[in-house]
Amino acid sequence: MQNPVIRSRSPIHPALRTIDPATRWLYTPKTITALLTGLCTVVYLSRAFNPPAHPTNELEAARNGNRNAKFGLAAAALSYLCYSTAQGPSSPLVRPHPAVWKFIHGVIVLYLVSLIFLLFQDAHDARQLLKQLFPSLGVDPGERAYGSECRLYIPGHGVNWETIKATLFDEFVVAHTLGWWAKALILRNSVLLWSLSILFELMELTFQHMLPNFNECWWDSWILDVAVCNNIGIITGLWTVRYFGSKIYNWRGISEQPTYADKAKRSLMQFLPYSWDKFEWKIFSSPARFIECLVPVLIFLLFELHAFFLKFVLWIPPLNPLNTIRLLILLGMGLPATRQYYNFIECENLSLNKIGAFAWLGLALAIVETLIVIKFGHGMFPKPWPATTIAVWSVVFVMFTVTFTAWCVKFYIIDRNPAKQAQRQYPLKAE
Numbered sequence: 252m253q254n255p256v257i258r259s260r261s262p263i264h265p266a267l268r269t270i271d272p273a274t275r276w277l278y279t280p281k282t283i284t285a286l287l288t289g290l291c292t293v294v295y296l297s298r299a300f301n302p303p304a305h306p307t308n309e310l311e312a313a314r315n316g317n318r319n320a321k322f323g324l325a326a327a328a329l330s331y332l333c334y335s336t337a338q339g340p341s342s343p344l345v346r347p348h349p350a351v352w353k354f355i356h357g358v359i360v361l362y363l364v365s366l367i368f369l370l371f372q373d374a375h376d377a378r379q380l381l382k383q384l385f386p387s388l389g390v391d392p393g394e395r396a397y398g399s400e401c402r403l404y405i406p407g408h409g410v411n412w413e414t415i416k417a418t419l420f421d422e423f424v425v426a427h428t429l430g431w432w433a434k435a436l437i438l439r440n441s442v443l444l445w446s447l448s449i450l451f452e453l454m455e456l457t458f459q460h461m462l463p464n465f466n467e468c469w470w471d472s473w474i475l476d477v478a479v480c481n482n483i484g485i486i487t488g489l490w491t492v493r494y495f496g497s498k499i500y501n502w503r504g505i506s507e508q509p510t511y512a513d514k515a516k517r518s519l520m521q522f523l524p525y526s527w528d529k530f531e532w533k534i535f536s537s538p539a540r541f542i543e544c545l546v547p548v549l550i551f552l553l554f555e556l557h558a559f560f561l562k563f564v565l566w567i568p569p570l571n572p573l574n575t576i577r578l579l580i581l582l583g584m585g586l587p588a589t590r591q592y593y594n595f596i597e598c599e600n601l602s603l604n605k606i607g608a609f610a611w612l613g614l615a616l617a618i619v620e621t622l623i624v625i626k627f628g629h630g631m632f633p634k635p636w637p638a639t640t641i642a643v644w645s646v647v648f649v650m651f652t653v654t655f656t657a658w659c660v661k662f663y664i665i666d667r668n669p670a671k672q673a674q675r676q677y678p679l680k681a682e
Contacts, residue, residue, distance in 0.1 A: 401468035435488020
């Protein structure tokens with residue numbers, strides 16, 4: 252006789268309303284078991300009932316203290332991650348398991364706390380502190396300038412294959428494309444994606460007097476980056492969203508699958524999203540909505556810029572794992588944070604509306620990272636702002652302000668005038 256389907260008492264997500272008997276144990280709370288297991292592990296590893304003797308040698312004592320400090324910080328971080336996994340806030344994402352996203356929430360909080368701790372150090376101590384994670388850090392790695400030789404054809408030598416090959420086969424070309432594919436999965440709107448793409452290239456031109464890394468050839472920025480890498484990433488990302496959004500899913504439980512092959516297929520499908528919701532951003536529906544849609548673009552833009560400025564002010568080489576870890580944290584945060592922000596701006600009941608935990612953390616991270624760049628970058632950018640850059644952005648700011656103000660006046664005053672609305676509702680008949 253087949254076991255009855257177990258229905259959860261307080262469902263958080265539609266995917267959790269019906270829990271298959273074969274996987275019920277995965278969704279049964281085990282908070283007490285996790286607490287007791289964690290406490291036993293802490294007691295054993297900390298040697299609480301068998302404390303070691305303090306070394307008599309001063310050098311050995313210093314090494315022992317340093318080692319204990321590292322183990323203590325690691326144990327504290329792991330303890331918090333265990334708590335977050337068991338008791339963390341729910342996420343709009345539940346696949347492959349809600350605990351995965353609670354764990355990611357804990358990682359994001361630890362990253363934020365670490366940044367705040369770093370913010371209270373000076374630049375030298377912060378760089379030396381990172382050396383505790385990777386001994387190769389703590390020294391200025393220098394910056395690579397991509398625009399030192401931009402000629403595609405050199406008279407007397409022919410095609411400049413050396414520069415072309417060095418640019419095309421750069422180690423970050425594939426990562427660049429994958430990054431825009433991921434952004435397309437997160438934002439799911441071509442206008443926002445292309446706005447972000449073009450704005451970032453403009454930011455590179457704006458800050459190239461600060462970072463040699465931004466000094467790229469024009470064909471590298473606008474052809475290889477925008478027209479090729481960004482374009483491929485955005486197109487394939489939006490195609491991925493449309494493909495999975497149009498599929499019809501059968502989320503019957505593993506116990507209801509007739510064959511072992513079907514059971515294995517259903518297990519793998521657990522790593523796919525429960526549904527692919529379409530984001531109706533309605534960017535130009537009103538001035539307020541335009542600003543609401545502009546916020547995630549600006550936050551994404553900040554994170555993009557921070558990837559370059561942080562490694563510059565903290566002396567982190569491009570290939571150091573810290574850069575990859577940061578990008579993975581932001582990717583794990585971007586999916587639920589964007590969903591929560593979208594739900595926030597879509598909610599009409601302002602008295603009951605509040606921004607979700609992931610979106611809140613995303614805003615906090617963007618601000619703290621900006622503060623770190625400002626503080627540790629003090630004195631590292633001696634070159635003055637180019638007059639052309641100031642003039643161009645001043646004109647852009649004035650044009651945007653005038654256009655946006657005119658739109659607000661038209662939308663909120665002229666179009667909402669009672670006489671204007673009456674005329675639209677009851678137009679005069681032609682004589």
